[in-house]
Amino acid sequence: MNNSVTNTVRLLGAGLRALLVLTLVTGVIYPLVVTGIAQGLFSDQANGSEIKADGKVVGSSLIGQSYNLPLKKGQETPEPDLKWFQGRPQNGLGTNSVNTQYKLILSGATNRSADNKNLIDWVTAAKAAVVKDNSVTGYTVKPSEVPADAVTSSGSGLDPDISPQYADIQVHRIAEKNGLSVAQVQKLVEDHTESRTLGFIGEPRVNVLELNIALKELLAKS
């Protein structure tokens, strides 16, 4: 009995030492080495692919933002600023509740199932809004033209991209709201449309933040 206790203690000791040594290798040396290489070779990417407009950092090209009007009094949900290209709905984003010294973005999805009533309502409302917002004089968006990404929330809630189709149906609205020609805006979208990597990996997409920065630059020039 005594013997087996000693053996167990000895074994646990070996386990602890193994864990500590391996923690040193995989938990300290490994991340530091990778960080060193990353910071040395790819410091831009390693630090969040920050993107600037007018010399000011306006976010990360990888993190989707919202383009809303400031909240009016009594309003709970802000209205979209239709001057700018709009991204996907972000119904899955959470708010920081644990460590309230920060105002961290909490990534997340809605996790609503296909037959969930909330989701049906959200999608239905979003579709109506997309049709309404983007139908301008001389251009009517048909519900069937609204792509799925325009009315659904992404997995992270931070999707930086929209589909080219969603960008396309926003073109007339952006042109009208900003006093630009449709062709100008259309070209802007085309310039910022990224096709599939190597022609088949992933989906074609438009980075909304980059597109809006380009739009802003275009507006500044004109």
Add this chain to the structure above:
Amino acid sequence: MGPVLAGVLQLLALIGALALAYIPLGNYMAKVYSSDKHLRVEKWIYKGIGANPNTEMRWTAYLRGVLAFSVVSVLFLYLLQRLQGHLPGSLGFKAIDPDQAFNTAVSFVTNTNWQSYYGEQAMGHVVQTAGLAVQNFVSAAVGIAVAVALVRGFARSRTGELGNFWSDLVRGVVRILLPLSVVAAIVLVACGAIQNFSGIHEVGQFMGGSQQWNGGAVASQEAIKEIGTNGGGYFNANSAHPFENPTPFTNLFEIFLLLVIPFALTRTFGIMVGSIKQGYAILATMGTIWLGFIALMMWTEFAHHGPALQIAGGAMEGKETRIGVGASSIFAVSTTLTSTGAVDSFHSSYTGLGGGITMLGMQLGEIAPGGTGSGLYGMLVMAVIAVFIAGLMVGRTPEYLGKKIGTREIKFAACYILITPALVLILAAAAMALPTPGNSMTNSGAHGFSEILYAYTSAANNNGSAFAGLNADTQWFNSTLGLAMVLGRFLPMVFVLALAGSLGGAAGRGAGVMTTRTESEEMSTGTPTRAPHSDVPTGHKPAEGRVGAGLFDPKQLLKSLPDAFRKLDPRVLVKSPVMFVVWIGSVLTTVFSFKDPGDWFGWTISAWLWLTVLFANLAEAVAEGRGKAQADTLRKAKTDTVARRLVGDREEQVPGTELKIGDLVVCEAGDIIPGDGDVVEGVASVDESAITGESAPVIRESGGDRSAVTGGTKVLSDRIVIKITTKPGETFIDRMINLVEGAARQKTPNEIALNILLASLTIVFLLAVATLPPFADYAGTHLTMVVLVALLVCLIPTTIGALLSAIGIAGMDRLVQRNVLAMSGRAVEAAGDVSTLLLDKTGTITLGNRQASEFVPVRGTTEAELADAAQLSSLADETPEGRSIVVLAKEKYGLRERHQGELAGAEWIAFTAQTRMSGVDVDGRKIRKGAAGSVVAWVTEQSGEVSEDAGALTDRISEAGGTPLLVAVEDAEGARVLGVIHLKDVVKEGMRERFDELRRMGIKTVMITGDNPLTAKAIAEEAGVDDFLAEATPEDKMALIKREQAGGKLVAMTGDGTNDAPALAQADVGVAMNTGTSAAKEAGNMVDLDSNPTKLIEIVEIGKQLLITRGALTTFSIANDVAKYFAIIPALFAAVYPGLDKLNIMNLSSPDSAILSAVIFNALIIIALVPLSLKGVQYRPVSADKMLRRNLTIYGIGGLIAPFVGIKLIDLLISLIPGIG
């Protein structure tokens, strides 16, 4: 290009990349775990640990290492989280709550990586990198280590040593996971994944204001999270988060990373067990499941069923734009078929079927390709079970990689597969039954239940993905999910390592030689086309009074009915776990029917359940009944005899039952021999028909190999003295009675193993049915006890459970019909599985005697002259050789057979051991024939001449395996040699074909002979045996058997002499001839009453047939379940979920009649299969592949279809009864 095509191309690219990595990585990992060398850095680590990496561990030591390391890891990670507030680099994050800290610690140590926390708002740099990421490495390495230990169990022979855990752990981390992770992490950073230690970033936003996000060592953690199939994300959104998975390329790359080790490990396995083909077989299985799941997933996701997705126009909810539907589907399947659980899209928002596929992937046990290590060992456990059933179906004691799959192996494998279903069912049922856990659901209705089921499925299978709407950060979920993770990880490991130890301890055929047909190598199990024993000249005629069991007669059912009722006693039934469960169910439904006497449905179900048990008993009773008749005849022979015991010179009369071993008894003509013994004095003819059924008397004499007599037989002439060798009550005839009655029947090893497997299936279904009520209550329907019992009985393998024992009894019975008594069931099974047959040349391969085949004259003599002289000299020679010379001369040279009487004055010279010649002196001629040396000497003595070519002729005949007999004559012309008679061993007709067939069955035949090697070789070639043992002594035989057995082969032999006894005892199947000595009969495990050595081949066939019948009916029984799901599930749930009525493809008339039809079918199929189980499955000379395919078609596909037809027909009949349906 459309998204579907792009999805398919991405899949193809992924397969291409995996294929490229497969061989180099697989080979490299095999080298890592086989090499003796330690890297310098590893030596430092071993020094730090204080462990000697060269110590081999047995499975228990290996397991202790795994457990000790894991316990310490859980504690360490728990403390790290609890102390977070005090640690530097914690970014102000506080300590994690105890239950969440426990859950997270367990989650990462078990390779589950379930996240009940929000990564970005709970975990600082230190906990993430020095805590969670470390476990990503080591938990993966532990998984691979356990898999490698199991592989070593397969690869090694006769050693329980499985390697060194510390060494395997460290090598996995240092040589495999670290290098891959460094490269992968840098690729990820280059594509945009973040890698810094700069805490919280605050950056401006386009619309003004600012946003905050966490910095951190994300890329380095992301890499190992995928490579180690861990899945715990740095961020809550896991691999959907752009910082973890920034581009479409990284997405595909991450899928590649999480699949590459699990797939490549199959190569490592193939190399380590010495057959790359076996690795490919596992790979093919994994790959097929994986691809099938992906195809289904892509189809359902692109079709985007479900209201919200239909409105949206695509299944993009929870999916990222850059990744899209196609690649998300591939990721979702890959992450749930491995134990990764990382997600690039959220499964809860998948289509209903898509979400189901992710759950099914985990419930399969994550084996396609599964987690790092855990996938391989999970699949190998499945392979063990699959091979067990498939092996039975082709008539072999199941073997995988040269290792017998016996009772112990099946026990461990069955426990392994029990664990996760038990955890998932019990815990999910508890969560549904309790009032509060349901509050955690985000979705209501069926999907809410799915959230909880998914959570336990994910935890128990160590996946970690979620239907993330469930708020699992509650005390209940944190602790129960933690429990599921711990038990779901370590209990299987215990059984895997125990299995490894058991396999490693067993003899194997060594690396390189594959014995099972798990790979599709062309290996045949052809068997003789003729029915067993049809071509065997046994001369056996059943004597009067002996009952041949014959074919199944329906009257036997009626006759056995009383016995069947007697067997309803629970004390008897408890031995058959499946039928015992049915019995309990019958009692329960009956009790419930009494409580509600107006319920016709309850009564009918109860009645049919009782019938089910009764039918099972009936099958057994019928099988036993056939033996009983034989036992009765035997009993008649065993009348109370009076023995004449010799005490000194005096004789005394004592009852036969009072004889002791060593007593001497006298028997004279007319006496019944009072007990088993050996003749020590005298010769007698004995009537043994009571035992053998052979009416012709046999000679029994003292000394030699014919000295054994059996109690109950009758001396017909002369007087013998017998030394008693067996105690009364244990005599041969007693044992025979017990055997044929089945009273002494012990379950055979395969039967026990199969019983264990069936019991474990029964337990799974028992759990499934027992946990159904809370699920049904949630769904809003109530299931009655009667319905639950009916469901249970339909799902458990009642068919095979009912017939298993009848099959075994019938197998023994078939041997008895062939006049072979098997002393143990083990021997019968071993017979089906022998791979080496030792056959005595004389009597088995050749006709007992040599025969003259040609006359070869020396130069100057004609053949006719020689033939004439040879015939003359042999006229008086009554030996078979002599007769054959006369016959040959007559047939070939037309020489009329002269009678001895015709030759007046002829003086016949008889053969003596001294002269070694025989011959005749007649009409002044002296003719001699005999051994070359003796005849030459005789000629020389008569001053004759020996022709020069005589020597050459005799040599030629000897070389050809024949025996030369020289013929010489002395007449007027003097003495001279005329020529040589070629005596030849005549191989029995049809033997060559038979050996060819045996070879195709994978059985090697070795001929045993006392001849010289030359002769032996010639006969061996002529007969077509694979090998021979010439000038064999008993010691040689013994050595040969041991050598074959050391190679893992089972050896069968026949023997009769006392000097055969040790070899008979050593052989796995030792068939003693009944004419042999009692020592031989004691040593062997079978006795052939006909004393026909060729019967060994039939015994092999019967053994195989026994195994095949079991395997076929097991497959049939399990395949039956499918139809019952379609019958019963819609009946239970279509009321609340009308969509399920689509499953009612049989269009059964009502729920009640559907359930009743299934129960009735279940009972009737037992009776329907009784004849088959007694007769045995038909058995044909085809290759193992073909046999498996054929049996799978008949009993697998037949088992699928039959119940659909049967249940539908019964339903039609029932619906005709008014008031029902």
